[in-house]
Amino acid sequence: MGLQNKVALVSGGSRGIGREIVLSLAKRGAYVGFTYLSNGEAAKQVEEEAKGLEGKVKAFQVDIRDREQVKKMVEEVVGIWGTLDIIVNNAGISKDKTLPFMDIEEWKSVLETNVFGAFYLTQAAAFYLLKKKKGRIINISSVSGINGIPGQTNYSTSKAGLIGFTRSLAKEVARYGISVNAVAPGGVETDMFRALSEKQKDSLLKNVPMGRMCMPEEVARVVVFLSDDDMSPDYLTGSTIVLDGGMGS
Template identity: 40%
Template structure:
């Protein structure tokens, strides 16, 4: 068992009507499957005319779809929506975060390693809420793939404003029986992946002197957990890395914070069994598991809310009181 596994608005007129009014054809959904090191696998765009002012247009040329910032009906340029990369976003907490940011107005890169169909479903959910998203396959533990993913976000939307490091895996075993491969694989994805993604994203953010990075840690990295020495060590490393990054990037107006979930309802917790679930609930003062949407709400606040602009280097437990 584990405490947390991270691999785990205004009135509008129809978007098509808005495009037609500006002389564009209605938007289309283009989907293609590409190999790694290439462009995003899927781009789904949607938008609207909020109170008759803001719009999002879609250019379609040679089978490629590209989202562009629109021009308001009064002819004045409007600020672009924030561009966010969410790693491990095809399911669980990552999915909830991607959807929340899409609904909040972000253009979202939905990263996945293997779950392509699930990632496309996340994109569709964001689209249905009026947002814009692309899915992108990349292993966050491989530097070249991380760099390609960040370039894809910039090539598609011109910038990068938010990074959510959520991708993570587990390879559970008691420490005395844990194979080196089990240790290394978890550290490579859960810790080195955060380093690689943050380094690549910060290179862009530092030039713009603006950006927000949110790392998904775990209460396991704060209090430990039997059978998860590799996972606990990696998540504790994420907490230390978050604080170091906050100090290094603060001078460039980049906020770096971490969220540490505890027990969160998921497919995994549904299979725990009544006895294990009861014992887990006894350790939580609120007496229940958290919901992915509760984690996503805090991440959304840290990522886009103006009130979070003076927060950096913080580690925020969302665990129902488990770490008290």
Template identity: 40%
Template sequence: MVKLEGKVAVITGGGKGIGAAITRELARNGVKVVVNYNKSREAADQLIAEIKENGGEGIAVQADVSTQEEANKLIAAAVEQYGRLDILVNNAGITRDRTFKKLSNEDWNEVINVNLNSVYYTTAAALPYITESDAGRIINISSIIGQAGGFGQTNYSAAKAGMIGFTKSLALELAKTGVTVNAICPGFIETDMLAEVPDNIREQIKAKIPARRFGHADEIARGVLYLCQDGEYITGQQLNINGGLYM
């Protein structure tokens, strides 16, 4: 088991939903957290205040990680604050769901930039520091949609599938350094994104899940903790947290 006390983690899209749950879980285990947000400043500031009230340590950094310059700024801020970087959680993501006939260039490019290109930008900036860590971890939050597809989600599915391919290839390259690279593929999780789905559609989705319920953000967070703490010999893998919906 790796001792996480004093380690430093950057969590993109860390102010709300799954990202916030990951941030809380790591902070509870002694990790100094750098919460990245783009527009959710209030939520990120409240999260950091909560973490500090509970004896943890962290900062919130605004950056649009869909651009290389902003991703570089985020990683630089983390290293300037704490002098090291051990864990990168690529969680930033958006949806612009449309059937392919209605999908615009903007819908495509925005989702690819935020969900996939950001993974390259943040990882490229963070890697020189993570490879110096005795517990380097890169964890990419992909999706069941990247594995099984989703109606009206060609852009989102392509981005999330791309994250999986990225994870496998980088894991091969970094295995000799001791840095592990893994993807977590959540199923349908109770977040603001799922709350926007009409009730009748939610019930149809739930009926297809063997566990007969939606997942919770803290269940994804515990998966991240497991990979950080106990995942020394786990790399290039997809951790499927989906109630049995995709096997």
């Protein structure tokens, strides 16, 4: 059966990694709801690109930092498609600055989006997975949360938090047939990477044995694997798959 007629929710799905995840799931027959914050044009483009695919795609304008908005959206998705099977916590932002000069809002906004957002979406959706005693939860972390990157104490903290969230939640819900895993890419060729300074880009690349950035579709392929009952065993849970081109080897 694979992903045919499975219902997935992806946070932050209008561009970058999230966009590739949404389209990759839909190509395999999943019904995919995704959130976006403000770029309605990008969200419409994803919906248009998904037309003709085996699955279906629907965008929801939601501030992932707003618990009530998230709960309402989850209820709406279940109302449309009847169930939930897969949760992908992808929404994330970065506001890089060295710690002594970091504004409190630069700290809070990253944690509120990257960690609180994952909590709100997972908690709202978890009851549906628990009820059916089946489901997949996938959190998009980063090698920044494993190795740390200078100028990213807020981002590294949030991504390390997602790894801890993954490990703990996996133990809580394993008995209910729900697997929880994380994907930790290195530098990915997205708008977030392109916004880095040349010095930061060079610093990232010189430590990557493959000599290139990870592509968004490569992250999406791992997410598809973790989402698919036919490919990924239930026994695989609580793990973080590092996708870094050999950087950590």
